[in-house]
Amino acid sequence: MTQHKMPLLDQIVNLFAVVIPFLATIAAIVLFWNQIVTPLDLALFLGMYMLTTFGITIGFHRLLTHRSFQTFKPIEYFLAIAGSMAVEGPVNTWVADHRKHHAHTDEEGDPHSPHVGHGGGIKGVLKGLFHAHIGWTFTDHGKAEQEKYAKDLYEDRGMRFISDFFVLWVVLGLLIPAGIGYLVTGTLAGAASGFLWGGLVRVFFVHHVTFSINSVCHFLGTRRFEVDDYSTNVFWLALPSMGEAWHHNHHAFPRSANHGLKKWELDPSAWVITAMEKTGLARNVVRISPERQEQKLMKSHGSEPSTQAGPGSGVPASPTRNVVSRQTEPGPPVT
Numbered sequence: 001m002t003q004h005k006m007p008l009l010d011q012i013v014n015l016f017a018v019v020i021p022f023l024a025t026i027a028a029i030v031l032f033w034n035q036i037v038t039p040l041d042l043a044l045f046l047g048m049y050m051l052t053t054f055g056i057t058i059g060f061h062r063l064l065t066h067r068s069f070q071t072f073k074p075i076e077y078f079l080a081i082a083g084s085m086a087v088e089g090p091v092n093t094w095v096a097d098h099r100k101h102h103a104h105t106d107e108e109g110d111p112h113s114p115h116v117g118h119g120g121g122i123k124g125v126l127k128g129l130f131h132a133h134i135g136w137t138f139t140d141h142g143k144a145e146q147e148k149y150a151k152d153l154y155e156d157r158g159m160r161f162i163s164d165f166f167v168l169w170v171v172l173g174l175l176i177p178a179g180i181g182y183l184v185t186g187t188l189a190g191a192a193s194g195f196l197w198g199g200l201v202r203v204f205f206v207h208h209v210t211f212s213i214n215s216v217c218h219f220l221g222t223r224r225f226e227v228d229d230y231s232t233n234v235f236w237l238a239l240p241s242m243g244e245a246w247h248h249n250h251h252a253f254p255r256s257a258n259h260g261l262k263k264w265e266l267d268p269s270a271w272v273i274t275a276m277e278k279t280g281l282a283r284n285v286v287r288i289s290p291e292r293q294e295q296k297l298m299k300s301h302g303s304e305p306s307t308q309a310g311p312g313s314g315v316p317a318s319p320t321r322n323v324v325s326r327q328t329e330p331g332p333p334v335t
Helices: 008-031 039-065 073-084 091-103 121-133 157-164 166-185 188-218 247-252 268-278 290-295
Strands: 220-222 306-308
Touching: 008 188, 039 073, 039 091, 039 166, 039 188, 039 268, 073 091, 073 157, 073 166, 091 157, 121 188, 157 166, 166 188, 188 220, 188 247, 220 247
Parallel strands: none
Antiparallel strands: 220 306
16 A cells, blocks of 8 residues: 655644643743642633543544444534544544554554554664654654545535634634633733643643553553453553543453443543433443453453563563454444
8 A cells, every 4th residue: 555645734733733732831830830820720721621632532532433322413513623622633534543543553554553663672662652652643643544444524524624624623722711711810811821721731731641542551551351452451541531541441342432341440431421321412322241341351361460562571472363353434333
């Protein structure tokens, strides 16, 4: 297959999208050192963090990429806009990249594997982690063919509009906290503070929590299922990532609406989907029965060993290839 080089303009845009929130966070630390962050700053940060992170986890990922549940079109579009405000790329691009990741997880063709093509030794590990965490956004982001990997969204006129007007939603995601800051305080300083904490600093934290799923959750953590990749569960990332850090569970059962499969595996995104289901806003929610989970457990492990995933680690260097777990298109409900 012909490999298309990522356009220079896209590389520059991604550079600004990553660097500016980082610089804003450093500036916030320097400027507000030894000063109290106001309750309004915290409320705007947390509110926008939850809105945009759920837009990614529930909207971009579980609904639009894997079709883990169904909902009404206006809710689909709202979640797509909320996810776009996270500044991780247009919705159709994000979904196509992620479906390609599942089709080629931790092998040639995976846009952001830390294990493929980075060499050996410590240098190779560091190069792989950097690529999976952030480097891929400058080299492989947006290269998955939408007509192949996201045909359902590409043919949806409303979703194409949302995807094409990505910059509008990014600007809106920055102006909302700024506007609330101005309305509450009546000052430009309040607007600037809202823009900083609910906008740029929030984007920085959403980015690096989400990026950690690609890097950390394919390198360190626990595993218990027979899967054909190096995905892991990372408990300390579960709450900040709204449940996405139960990533090994997700790769074992990609269409499951619940990534936390045990009671103690906290999964706020699944809680929201359950609440939507109970209020009639979600239907055909895909859940995995205990029997199916039992069938897929590693035969050699009765518990969840702590591992470093990848060659030379506690995870087999050549994980069992299970074609069934590969997914590039949404399928029928699974129980």
